[in-house]
Amino acid sequence: MAELTLGNVTKRFDDVVAVDDVSIEIDDGEFLVLVGPSGCGKSTTLRMIAGLETISDGRIAIDGDVVNDAPAQQRDIAMVFQSYALYPHMTVRENMRFGLEESTTLEKAEMDSRVEDAAETLEIDDLLERKPGELSGGQQQRVALGRAIVRDPAVFLMDEPLSNLDAKLRSGMRTELQRLQEELGVTTVYVTHDQTEAMTMSDRIAILDGGELQQVATPLECYHRPTNRFVAGFIGEPSMNFFDVSLEDGRLVDSDIEFEYPLSSVVRDSVGETTELVLGIRPEDVELLDARETAHDFPVVVDVVEPMGNENNLLVRFPDTDTESTFNVIVDGMCHVEAGKRYVIRIPESAIHVFDRETGAALHNREIEDETELLASRV
Numbered sequence: 001m002a003e004l005t006l007g008n009v010t011k012r013f014d015d016v017v018a019v020d021d022v023s024i025e026i027d028d029g030e031f032l033v034l035v036g037p038s039g040c041g042k043s044t045t046l047r048m049i050a051g052l053e054t055i056s057d058g059r060i061a062i063d064g065d066v067v068n069d070a071p072a073q074q075r076d077i078a079m080v081f082q083s084y085a086l087y088p089h090m091t092v093r094e095n096m097r098f099g100l101e102e103s104t105t106l107e108k109a110e111m112d113s114r115v116e117d118a119a120e121t122l123e124i125d126d127l128l129e130r131k132p133g134e135l136s137g138g139q140q141q142r143v144a145l146g147r148a149i150v151r152d153p154a155v156f157l158m159d160e161p162l163s164n165l166d167a168k169l170r171s172g173m174r175t176e177l178q179r180l181q182e183e184l185g186v187t188t189v190y191v192t193h194d195q196t197e198a199m200t201m202s203d204r205i206a207i208l209d210g211g212e213l214q215q216v217a218t219p220l221e222c223y224h225r226p227t228n229r230f231v232a233g234f235i236g237e238p239s240m241n242f243f244d245v246s247l248e249d250g251r252l253v254d255s256d257i258e259f260e261y262p263l264s265s266v267v268r269d270s271v272g273e274t275t276e277l278v279l280g281i282r283p284e285d286v287e288l289l290d291a292r293e294t295a296h297d298f299p300v301v302v303d304v305v306e307p308m309g310n311e312n313n314l315l316v317r318f319p320d321t322d323t324e325s326t327f328n329v330i331v332d333g334m335c336h337v338e339a340g341k342r343y344v345i346r347i348p349e350s351a352i353h354v355f356d357r358e359t360g361a362a363l364h365n366r367e368i369e370d371e372t373e374l375l376a377s378r379v
């Protein structure tokens with residue numbers, strides 16, 4: 001178990017800056033998930049921590065000891081990749097023990113007992129004499145995890161370890177990995193592009209874009225209090241709705257569609273002097289009504305109704321806009337909505353986000369009833 005520090009870490013490949021001045025303090029035993037779009041620098045960050053890639057600038061420390069120049073095998077780190085890379089000619093037992101033989105000088109009996117303990121934890125103790133070809137994908141992934149666990153490392157690094165599994169198995173393994181990590185208490189950095197994995201497994205999420213760290217916070221904080229438009233759009237499925245608006249006389253205005261949204265003094269104060277803005281609202285925060293009642297209610301046309309069971313996902317648009325301008329609204333599954341009809345939506349001011357259109361910075365985030373909830377990890 002260990003604390004892991006990334007201090008102003010930068011990686012340049014010739015003229016490509018793959019990781020740009022990233023600083024993160026990862027607590028002892030923490031489960032940190034690294035997310036971001038393809039090419040944002042996730043794998044490069046992980047490979048630098050592992051010692052598989054050199055660092056151009058900055059420092060990486062494990063429990064305060066700078067390991068920039070330490071070779072991979074001296075870093076007390078175990079890595080699990082998306083390809084299991086098991087040796088096909090070895091049994092499960094031999095595959096798991098091989099990891100130990102490579103990295104430690106333990107007595108044979110100690111190695112055997114570690115392999116058996118790990119196999120029990122992973123519930124693969126009845127498969128120890130099988131070869132990888134005789135295992136399912138999920139079982140192979142467990143063996144790959146077992147190979148990392150037997151080493152009892154200070155840090156686990158995982159690069160999309162579940163991405164080769166089908167959806168059902170992935171969901172089961174997600175829960176299992178989480179339980180395992182909690183039980184072992186090993187500091188873990190986990191790379192994924194899967195939002196659900198990020199939201200459900202992590203203590204904190206670190207979001208990268210273009211090599212730059214955008215936010216490190218609990219899943220709920222990233223969701224409700226994004227630092228910028230990128231994070232707001234990246235976390236959440238379907239994504240937050242965004243509308244380009246201008247600030248005029250204390251109202252958010254889109255003159256093309258006669259959209260006028262009066263702001264209370266609280267929101268006006270947090271928006272300040274910036275006039276070119278983006279209004280953000282999550283699909284589940286929009287309300288559907290039959291008639292206008294307040295200045296935050298607007299007529300819309302419902303184009304598409306997608307029944308999802310417990311909820312309906314609607315694609316709606318303001319009248320006189322084209323079908324490319326639809327946005328998402330989620331309503332209760334029992335709520336009867338007809339495509340093609342006109343309705344009214346309410347955009348409650350308590351749930352709006354406002355971003356600076358030029359920089360993307362969040363100027364105002366939604367109200368939160370219970371602040372302590374935002375700090376809760378592993379929702």
Ligand SMILES: Nc1ncnc2c1ncn2[C@@H]1O[C@H](COP(=O)(O)OP(=O)(O)OP(=O)(O)O)[C@@H](O)[C@H]1O
Binds near residue numbers: 036037
């Ligand atoms: N060895 C290399 N030489 C040159 N450029 C590289 C090298 N490795 C990565 N890059 C570049 O660095 C950037 C970050 O790559 P990285 O693999 O870390 O992204 P990623 O977030 O893991 O992407 P993905 O989700 O697609 O795996 C990309 O622009 C990539 O093309």
